[in-house]
Amino acid sequence: MEMGLRIQLVAIVVAGGLFFLVFELVRRKRLMERYALLWLFSTIVLLGLAVWKDLLVTISTAVGIYYAPSALFAVALGFILVLLLHFSLVISRLADQNKVLAQKLSLLQQRVESLESREAENAEAPRTSRAEIGSLP
Amino acid sequence: MTKLLAIVPAYNEAGAIASTVSELHVHAPEFDVLVVDDGSTDDTARCARRAGATVLQLPFNLGIGGAVQCGYQYALDHGYQVAVQVDGDGQHDPRYLRELLEHLRSDPNLNMVTGSRFLDATDKDGYRSSASRRIGIRIFSRILSRIVGRPITDPTSGLRMTDRRGIELFARDYPHDYPEVEALVLSHAHRMVGDEVPVRMRARVTGRSSIGSTQSVYYMVKVLLAVIVGMLRTRPSIEAGEAAPVHAEHGL
Numbered sequence: 001m002e003m004g005l006r007i008q009l010v011a012i013v014v015a016g017g018l019f020f021l022v023f024e025l026v027r028r029k030r031l032m033e034r035y036a037l038l039w040l041f042s043t044i045v046l047l048g049l050a051v052w053k054d055l056l057v058t059i060s061t062a063v064g065i066y067y068a069p070s071a072l073f074a075v076a077l078g079f080i081l082v083l084l085l086h087f088s089l090v091i092s093r094l095a096d097q098n099k100v101l102a103q104k105l106s107l108l109q110q111r112v113e114s115l116e117s118r119e120a121e122n123a124e125a126p127r128t129s130r131a132e133i134g135s136l137p
Numbered sequence: 138m139t140k141l142l143a144i145v146p147a148y149n150e151a152g153a154i155a156s157t158v159s160e161l162h163v164h165a166p167e168f169d170v171l172v173v174d175d176g177s178t179d180d181t182a183r184c185a186r187r188a189g190a191t192v193l194q195l196p197f198n199l200g201i202g203g204a205v206q207c208g209y210q211y212a213l214d215h216g217y218q219v220a221v222q223v224d225g226d227g228q229h230d231p232r233y234l235r236e237l238l239e240h241l242r243s244d245p246n247l248n249m250v251t252g253s254r255f256l257d258a259t260d261k262d263g264y265r266s267s268a269s270r271r272i273g274i275r276i277f278s279r280i281l282s283r284i285v286g287r288p289i290t291d292p293t294s295g296l297r298m299t300d301r302r303g304i305e306l307f308a309r310d311y312p313h314d315y316p317e318v319e320a321l322v323l324s325h326a327h328r329m330v331g332d333e334v335p336v337r338m339r340a341r342v343t344g345r346s347s348i349g350s351t352q353s354v355y356y357m358v359k360v361l362l363a364v365i366v367g368m369l370r371t372r373p374s375i376e377a378g379e380a381a382p383v384h385a386e387h388g389l
Binding site: 099102103105106107109110114 | 173191192193194195196197199203206207210211214313
């Protein structure tokens, strides 16, 4: 029983610490809310399971885990997998947006350069004609 | 007068790009030449510009797919009716562009014409890739012929000419890493009709192939996955009026 209480305390401290770390990062605008939600949700669930031990025991017996604290690890692992998949999605989207931006940039750059060279030609043309007029007898 | 564009993707091809561009000017003068410099760290863009090509300079390396797609976007923006991809390393002989164009115009139903190294089985001259790669090419050739329902002898050929419909499709949706095979599946899904014309290719002059030997296995697996996923995708790309393919995320 002594052992079970100790691991419960450790779980509460870790989950609670993580919750406040994420919260603090959001408060300081280091972490965007949209990416913090999943983190906050997982830490709240883990914290809840750590505090409310009976629920953890009910869940672990329901799925056939003999040592209740292992269920906590299983839930945490599940959240980690979901978070990683979420990051892969975000990275894919960012890479795609990045590609579109790079393409647009090069197209616009080419457009600006061609406009500039055309402008330079136009600026050149009247000057030469004026010079020709001046050289007329 | 129809506007024709040659899209030349180039990554660190300073040694070959000038001759590629001038060859295009000589042997395919009716084509405007657009070099897409895919974030080269050498003089590729300057060499191409000096040779008389229009140059799109990508700020960093996107890979062949992103570079070629950028060329199609240029073609779309500037109202080109026909666009053809020509590799920047000199593997593709610009003399074939006329044949490709004639073939494309010979049949109004045709949307895409590919130059194939293997269509004329009796012709053993010309560069036909290494033996190990030919095995891979043959495997893809089998699979793709099945999918598309017409013989595809050279699925990895980058010498490809397409009409306005292809330009519109590829400008908004083009595969990323090793695009040739996937682009065939994509165009088939959009009911574009394609055909092949026999060509000879040359060994590259300078620079390195975009696919090293160690990457070949990765290439095979990645493209196979892309082909299978591409087939299972009921709507592989966004039609006009639908939701944008890329948008900022609001939710999670």
